[in-house]
Structure formats: structure tokens, C-alpha cells
Amino acid sequence: MRAKNYELKPGAQDGITAVKEQDQSTRLSPARRQGKAGAQVAEVSGKALGRMVEAFMKLPGIGRKSAERLAFAVLGMQREEAAGIAQAILDLKNNTRYCTRCNNITEDEVCVICRDEKRDRSRICVVEEPSNILILEKTGSFRGCYHALMGAISPLDGIGPDDLRIDGLMERLKPGGIKEVIIATNPTVKGETTALYLSQLIKPLGIAVSRIAYGLPVGGDIEYADESTVQRALEGRREM
Amino acid sequence: MRAKNYELKPGAQDGITAVKEQDQSTRLSPARRQGKAGAQVAEVSGKALGRMVEAFMKLPGIGRKSAERLAFAVLGMQREEAAGIAQAILDLKNNTRYCTRCNNITEDEVCVICRDEKRDRSRICVVEEPSNILILEKTGSFRGCYHALMGAISPLDGIGPDDLRIDGLMERLKPGGIKEVIIATNPTVKGETTALYLSQLIKPLGIAVSRIAYGLPVGGDIEYADESTVQRALEGRREM
Numbered sequence: 001m002r003a004k005n006y007e008l009k010p011g012a013q014d015g016i017t018a019v020k021e022q023d024q025s026t027r028l029s030p031a032r033r034q035g036k037a038g039a040q041v042a043e044v045s046g047k048a049l050g051r052m053v054e055a056f057m058k059l060p061g062i063g064r065k066s067a068e069r070l071a072f073a074v075l076g077m078q079r080e081e082a083a084g085i086a087q088a089i090l091d092l093k094n095n096t097r098y099c100t101r102c103n104n105i106t107e108d109e110v111c112v113i114c115r116d117e118k119r120d121r122s123r124i125c126v127v128e129e130p131s132n133i134l135i136l137e138k139t140g141s142f143r144g145c146y147h148a149l150m151g152a153i154s155p156l157d158g159i160g161p162d163d164l165r166i167d168g169l170m171e172r173l174k175p176g177g178i179k180e181v182i183i184a185t186n187p188t189v190k191g192e193t194t195a196l197y198l199s200q201l202i203k204p205l206g207i208a209v210s211r212i213a214y215g216l217p218v219g220g221d222i223e224y225a226d227e228s229t230v231q232r233a234l235e236g237r238r239e240m
Numbered sequence: 241m242r243a244k245n246y247e248l249k250p251g252a253q254d255g256i257t258a259v260k261e262q263d264q265s266t267r268l269s270p271a272r273r274q275g276k277a278g279a280q281v282a283e284v285s286g287k288a289l290g291r292m293v294e295a296f297m298k299l300p301g302i303g304r305k306s307a308e309r310l311a312f313a314v315l316g317m318q319r320e321e322a323a324g325i326a327q328a329i330l331d332l333k334n335n336t337r338y339c340t341r342c343n344n345i346t347e348d349e350v351c352v353i354c355r356d357e358k359r360d361r362s363r364i365c366v367v368e369e370p371s372n373i374l375i376l377e378k379t380g381s382f383r384g385c386y387h388a389l390m391g392a393i394s395p396l397d398g399i400g401p402d403d404l405r406i407d408g409l410m411e412r413l414k415p416g417g418i419k420e421v422i423i424a425t426n427p428t429v430k431g432e433t434t435a436l437y438l439s440q441l442i443k444p445l446g447i448a449v450s451r452i453a454y455g456l457p458v459g460g461d462i463e464y465a466d467e468s469t470v471q472r473a474l475e476g477r478r479e480m
Binding site: 040041043044045046047048049051052054055056058059060061062066068069070071072073074075077079081082083084085086087088089090091092093094095096104105106107111112113129130131133134137138 | 280281283284285286287288289291292294295296298299300301302306308309310311312313314315317319321322323324325326327328329330331332333334335336344345346347351352353369370371373374377378
């Protein structure tokens, strides 16, 4: 449909003031900005909504606009559904912990993967974070066990090998029977440093150490790949 | 740093199976997919994390990956901080309601804008949703009052004028003293239909009815604007 061409009558802008000067919010720290965003919402739509916006802004990747959108979404939900989300948050904090063997997320002392007798216990895949285990499991192509280091070596951040769960990994390798350690730390300087450190530590034990492959992402376009990735993809080429 | 060129030993792929065939999840309904995503997480990382992922997936714009990222973020939070988010959700549902006059979000019977005696009560800006009020307030350039219709006319969805809070708006116009109604419904077919309907209803009362302007978004690039927008921008040109 075509809309009518509404013309503002003279004087129709009486109640309208000029665009305000950019306020100083961009100079504030994130925490201050967060408080400010919540305060602004609270001013217009009530304190509870303001607090909800501030709460959502504590989550990673959720900025001011997303937080507002999410807050209004919660507001529009059935009461039970909203209460369900609140309960899920509380349950998550109360019921979960890290597997005493591999540091995976679990609700028991030892995680479901470490307990599974069908898994290949002779291969351990080492990752930085417990969340990485989930990503690898989704591929469905690895049937061994895992070990989360709970971080990566990063001298600049003051994180050395002793700050990671490397002792626990070495304990697991000691009894023997481990054929391979696959290092799946991130393809970053930190992850690479960690991988190198681990390989120097583990190889003397006579255990094969491998590193996940670099290369072009599936579905990616070679035109958009950075030079180092293309270089690694070339180096890692396989016969067809 | 340069990484070493790790070469897989023959047999190092023993524990690795071929990439699984694409499963049928893409054919499932969103609800089924949601349950499936939660179930997969629950399998690897415990039921509480699975439920958290499912809970986050109920929010708009939060897909499976984002939900997982958020769930792990909550897991990594201090207990009080996570509890704070849960409490904010419960408070939001328990403490907020719609303003009896303009349908804005409020914690009282009448919202802060309707109560503010400094606002220009002779101008009412009509919006579709209460959340739109917040957006307009942020501009700081409107000092009148608002009215949220709680939707827009949409015959295809079976939503007619009687399903909206139009009666409440007309009640507010009746006593007189209103100089202008600014219609700020969305620039969509639904919003346009609603605007047209309202203008036909309100104009006979001798009240000026205006519609917010169409045009290029500030900071936008004319090259990326669609034809209708450019056309509207031309029609709405103003002398410089």
C-alpha cells in the first residue's frame, strides 16, 4: 500500500527540541555505561526492567540494545517460562562442577565421558576450556577422552604452566596405556605456546603427540582467508 | 612464533571415525531442535547446562551457539552475580505491569511519563509496543506523552482495531486539550495500515495528526538503501 504524504503543520514541532549533544557516555568505563543504560531504562520503564537490562549486559556479547530486547522479551513471556529461566540459572550454579579427572562440566564427581567404558581411553584430546569439549563432541568424530587445561599459557597475562591443570594431565599419562595426546588448543599464540610446551613435556614419555590441523574452514572462501591460514592449508595438503 | 609442523603418524587416526552424515535436525521444528540442542549439551556437560541452553534459546535472536556461549558464561560467573540475573528475571515478572493510561511499562498504576507534570500533555505519540517508548525517549527530543497500542492492525493475523488499545487512546482525546497526535507505528504494511486507520479516526475530532518521517537512516549509505526508502527520502526533502 502507498502511504499518504503527511505534511507537518507549522508549529507541529513545538514539543520537539533539537537533537541533544552527544553525551559523555562513550568516555565512561563499561561498568559505568552499564549502570547508565540501566538507569535510563529504569527512568522510563521502571527499576525492575532497568535491573534486567543491566543483568543481561553482564553476559558476553550482549550490548545495550540486545539487553533491552531480551528484557522486553522476558517481560512478554508467560510467568512460568520466565521463572524457568531463572531456575535454570540457579540450578546451573548449584548443580554443576568440574570433572575431577578431565575438568569437563558435570553434575557428578566424574563426567559422563570419563565414566563411559566404550570410549577409547588410550587417546586424550587436550583443550583449553571445558566448553571446547562440547564443540568437539558435536563433530561425533572423536571417541577418546578429553582434558581441559582451564586456560592457556600466556606470559603477558601472568599465566604460566603452573596455573593450568597440566599436573592432572601428566598424572593421567603416568600409568601408561595412553597411545596419543591430541592437542586441540586454540590456533592462537597462547594456544600454540601451550601446545609446544605440552609436546615437549609429553613426547619424552614415548606418547605420540598430535596437533589439530590448520587450514581453510569448510564452506569458506579462499579469497577471504588470511595469508597464514592459506600458507598452513598449503603445508597441510593431502594427496587426493 | 612458528608452530612445528606436526605430522600424524600412521594409525594415529584409529580413534577417529568419518564425518557423520548430516542428521535430520534441520527438518525438525524449532521446538524440537531446541530440545535436541539441550539434550546434546546435557549428554556431554550435564542436565543443568542443557536446561540453561534450552532456556536461553527461548529468547529472541538467541540461537543454539549463542545459548551455549551464554550458558558457559553464567557457569563462569560468581554465584551472587548469577543469582542476581535470576532474581532480576523474577522481579521483572512480579513487579512490572502496563500503565493504565498509556500502556508503558511501569511498577505503579500510572507510569512515570504520565505522572510527570512537566511533560507536554497536548501531544501524544502513538507507538505499537511499550518498548518503542524507550527508544523514542532516548532521543531526548520529544517531551509529550505516549500511547502504546499493544500491536498493529494485521488482517492476515486476525488482528483488527478492536484487538488494540485504540479505545483507550480515544478516551484520552475526548476531554479536549490535545493539539497533536504523532503516529510512530512501524514503517511496515501493518504500521502503515494502523496509521491510516488512526488518522481517519482522529482527524474528524479537529486534532492534528502527523506521521514520523521516512528517509535515509543517519550514517547510512544511499547505495545500500532500498528504492522505496530513497523514494520516500526524496518526497520528504526539506529546503536547506
